[in-house]
Amino acid sequence: MLRRTFMSALGVAIASPALADTWPNRQIKVIVPYPPGGPTDISARIVLEKAGHLLGQPVLFDNKGGASGMLGAEVAKNQPADGYTFLATTVAMLAITGHLQPIPVDPAKDFVTVARMSTSWMALAIHPSVPANTLAEFVAYVKANPGKVNFGSAGLGTITQLFGEMLNIEAGIKMTHVPYKGSAQATQDLLGGQIQAQFDQTVLPHILAGRLKGLAIINDSRWPQKPDIPTLREQGYGKEGGESWYGLLAPAGTPDPIVQAMAKAIEESVKSPDVIDKLDKGGAKPTYLSPADMRAQVERESRMFGDIIKRGNITLQ
Numbered sequence: 001m002l003r004r005t006f007m008s009a010l011g012v013a014i015a016s017p018a019l020a021d022t023w024p025n026r027q028i029k030v031i032v033p034y035p036p037g038g039p040t041d042i043s044a045r046i047v048l049e050k051a052g053h054l055l056g057q058p059v060l061f062d063n064k065g066g067a068s069g070m071l072g073a074e075v076a077k078n079q080p081a082d083g084y085t086f087l088a089t090t091v092a093m094l095a096i097t098g099h100l101q102p103i104p105v106d107p108a109k110d111f112v113t114v115a116r117m118s119t120s121w122m123a124l125a126i127h128p129s130v131p132a133n134t135l136a137e138f139v140a141y142v143k144a145n146p147g148k149v150n151f152g153s154a155g156l157g158t159i160t161q162l163f164g165e166m167l168n169i170e171a172g173i174k175m176t177h178v179p180y181k182g183s184a185q186a187t188q189d190l191l192g193g194q195i196q197a198q199f200d201q202t203v204l205p206h207i208l209a210g211r212l213k214g215l216a217i218i219n220d221s222r223w224p225q226k227p228d229i230p231t232l233r234e235q236g237y238g239k240e241g242g243e244s245w246y247g248l249l250a251p252a253g254t255p256d257p258i259v260q261a262m263a264k265a266i267e268e269s270v271k272s273p274d275v276i277d278k279l280d281k282g283g284a285k286p287t288y289l290s291p292a293d294m295r296a297q298v299e300r301e302s303r304m305f306g307d308i309i310k311r312g313n314i315t316l317q
Contacts, residue, residue, distance in 0.1 A: 023083050023258055024057040030248070031079075032088045033072025035065040039120055039201065042282045043246040044088040047117045050269035051262065068157075069093040074104045077111070081253035086114065086262070089247050092159050095302040099309045100157045100316050111249040113298065114259055115266040116289035118279050119245040122163070122218040123229065125203035127193050128211075135215045135235045138197075142173040150176045151197040152186030156316045159244050160186075162305055163199035163218055165312040170237045201244070201283050219243055219285075240304045245287060247294055263291050 030048055034040045045061055052059035064072035069090065076087035094107045105111070124135070130149070132138035142149045153161035156179045168175055178195055180186040183202040190198045191211060199218060207214035207226060216232040217223045220243065232238035248266065250259055269275055270286035279285055289297060308314070 023261070024055055026084065027058050027060055028052060028055070028084055028086065029060045029062055030086045030088055031072045031076045032061055032063045033065060033069035033076075033093070034063070034088075036063050039244075039283065040069075040088055040090055040246055043118045043120075043279065043284050044248075046275055046278045046282065047266060047269050047286075048086075048088075048248070050272055050275050051265035054265045054268055055261075068097050070097065070103050070105065073107075076249070077105050077251060079251050081251040081255075083250070083254055083258035083262075085251065087111065087249040087251075089249050091243070091245050091298075091301060094247075094298045096157065096159060096162065096305045096309075099302075099306045100314070107249075107298070110252050112252055112254055112256075112259055113291045113294040114248040114250050115263040115291065116245055116247040116287055116294045116297065117266055117270060118284040119219065119243050119287040120201045120284050121204060121223050122160075122199065122201045122244055123203055123207060123214050123223070124163070124167075124197065124199050124216040124218065124232070125190065125207055125212040125214050126197045127190055127195075128213055129193055130196050130213070132215070133213065135230075135232075135237070138215055139167075139171045139173055142171075142175055146174060147176065149197060150178045150195045151199065152178045152180055152189055152195040153198070154183040154186060154200065155179050155181060157314065159242075160198070160200050161314070162308055162312075163238075163242070164197070165314060166242065166308050167199075167232075167237055169308065169311055170239075204283065242301060242304060243287075246284070247289075259291055 030044060032041050032044055048059050064075055079085035097103055132141045151164040161177055164175055164177060183200045186198050187202040189195050203212055206212040214229045216235055217229050218232050222231060267288050270288050276286060
């Protein structure tokens with residue numbers, strides 16, 4: 001009854017009456033290609049548990065982390081395209097990793113986009129010892145002090161590195177990249193003054209606490225918890241976009257009516273106050289995109305990040 005009410009309320013047009021009456025009639029599995037407790041896992045669980053409730057079926061989350069998400073992606077690629085297996089994904093998996101190394105899947109051919117679900121809040125933060133209080137002052141300082149400013153990232157080829165390289169290119173500056181094994185380690189060194197800047201989600205609580213200076217929010221809107229910090233784009237950078245978002249894919253060949261129905265369930269889920277609240281506490285916000293709009297965004301950002309990787313001469317070595 002709940003599923004029928006939901007489908008009717010949303011006006012989902014299922015082309016096949018038989019499919020409308022039978023899907024979903026059992027548990028849905030979502031492969032999460034990262035370890036439990038990370039931002040992809042958290043966002044996927046918050047949104048898709050609600051979507052499963054709306055669809056009237058439980059959702060099983062199967063964490064298969066490793067190889068920058070590609071281990072889980074390869075498993076998902078080989079699952080039946082019957083609407084009962086989906087893959088949680090990130091912008092890095094779809095628009096970055098393939099530019100840096102051979103990968104076992106072709107995202108455009110092996111999967112269909114279902115929906116973008118949410119986007120992490122991220123910021124550019126600097127150590128208090130850096131004599132800058134605005135992004136313009138920071139850019140001027142880096143230009144005047146070549147070789148003195150290091151920025152940390154979660155690792156080589158991660159989106160947290162590419163945000164720094166993007167600012168290098170757009171502002172005509174040269175910060176030195178220092179890769180870490182994860183964001184938390186980089187933030188600890190930023191707090192200790194071993195590095196001077198970081199582009200990440202993990203800096204946010206330290207900005208709020210006054211331990212770091214926040215210069216820009218890497219998102220399309222200001223962070224509600226610190227609305228006095230302008231976005232990167234407001235300050236003339238990051239004009240082509242690029243954010244750390246999370247989405248859902250299905251194996252190629254999954255019937256389009258199922259894809260559209262799951263997308264509608266996600267769209268409705270991210271409007272729910274409890275989902276919005278849980279995402280906010282997890283450091284993210286709802287940013288739903290339809291299957292077609294998500295596909296267009298992936299294509300656009302893949303070109304953009306590919307260009308940054310090429311111009312910045314970024315490798316995994």
